[in-house]
Amino acid sequence: MYVIVNRDQPATHLPGIEHRTLAGGDQGLARLSVWEQIVAPGAETPPHQHDCEEVVVVSEGYGELRIGGEALRYGPGSTLAIPPNVVHQIVNVGATPLKLLAALSTTNVEVYLPNGEPFPLPWQT
Amino acid sequence: MYVIVNRDQPATHLPGIEHRTLAGGDQGLARLSVWEQIVAPGAETPPHQHDCEEVVVVSEGYGELRIGGEALRYGPGSTLAIPPNVVHQIVNVGATPLKLLAALSTTNVEVYLPNGEPFPLPWQT
Numbered sequence: 001m002y003v004i005v006n007r008d009q010p011a012t013h014l015p016g017i018e019h020r021t022l023a024g025g026d027q028g029l030a031r032l033s034v035w036e037q038i039v040a041p042g043a044e045t046p047p048h049q050h051d052c053e054e055v056v057v058v059s060e061g062y063g064e065l066r067i068g069g070e071a072l073r074y075g076p077g078s079t080l081a082i083p084p085n086v087v088h089q090i091v092n093v094g095a096t097p098l099k100l101l102a103a104l105s106t107t108n109v110e111v112y113l114p115n116g117e118p119f120p121l122p123w124q125t
Numbered sequence: 126m127y128v129i130v131n132r133d134q135p136a137t138h139l140p141g142i143e144h145r146t147l148a149g150g151d152q153g154l155a156r157l158s159v160w161e162q163i164v165a166p167g168a169e170t171p172p173h174q175h176d177c178e179e180v181v182v183v184s185e186g187y188g189e190l191r192i193g194g195e196a197l198r199y200g201p202g203s204t205l206a207i208p209p210n211v212v213h214q215i216v217n218v219g220a221t222p223l224k225l226l227a228a229l230s231t232t233n234v235e236v237y238l239p240n241g242e243p244f245p246l247p248w249q250t
Contacts, residue, residue, distance in 0.1 A: 002197070002208060004203050005206065007202040022182060028208060029180070032157075032228060032230040053157040057147060057161075065129065073129075077131060079129070079148050079159065080128070083153060104157075
């Protein structure tokens with residue numbers, strides 16, 4: 001149950017997003033998932049929401065958090081704290097890859113579009 | 126409630142450990158805390174346990190996770206998944222600082238020594 005995962009795992013992709021689940025259900029977790037994502041310049045997540053808390057820590061690149069009608073800018077060293085059930089979108093507004101870690105307060109993470117439709121993730125959480 | 130925290134905050138210290146709470150109760154979170162820690166060469170956390178799940182992502186340095194009678198080695202790019210209520214210890218066994226992010230599945234995080242005594246943290250979670 002105490003696992004060391006090394007990061008040389010293959011990535012899963014959404015358009016413009018390279019995703020790796022660093023820890024989650026496969027490591028026996030139920031209340032926590034940690035993801036690594038690299039968002040290409042100009043790429044973005046879909047606007048989405050989930051019934052869990054999320055913290056994003058940015059290590060490289062520049063982006064916007066679109067949430068509640070605002071567009072909050074961030075860069076290397078920024079941390080985003082996103083409450084549950086609020087539609088948000090992560091956008092890379094820079095010319096270089098946006099690299100981040102995302103911690104989510106559950107496993108599995110169920111994601112919904114703004115209209116409430118499920119958005120099935122292509123990766124294991 | 127959706128907050129961008131920048132990392133130029135002062136650190137709190139345990140012996141040999143530089144700590145920053147990147148996100149937690151102060152950002153309105155209840156089910157998630159994210160910490161940044163830099164462990165000096167030769168330094169270590171006390172052996173401890175908590176009733177929450179923990180994921181540690183190592184960005185720099187080399188260490189051991191002492192848990193369940195084992196000493197598991199890790200380095201840059203390693204992820205540790207630590208189940209609740211298991212005594213563990215993070216040790217820097219290298220010659221350079223060990224830099225990590227820790228995600229924990231609750232706020233506030235209550236930490237206990239192996240004998241069950243509370244170990245009050247000097248930082249806000």
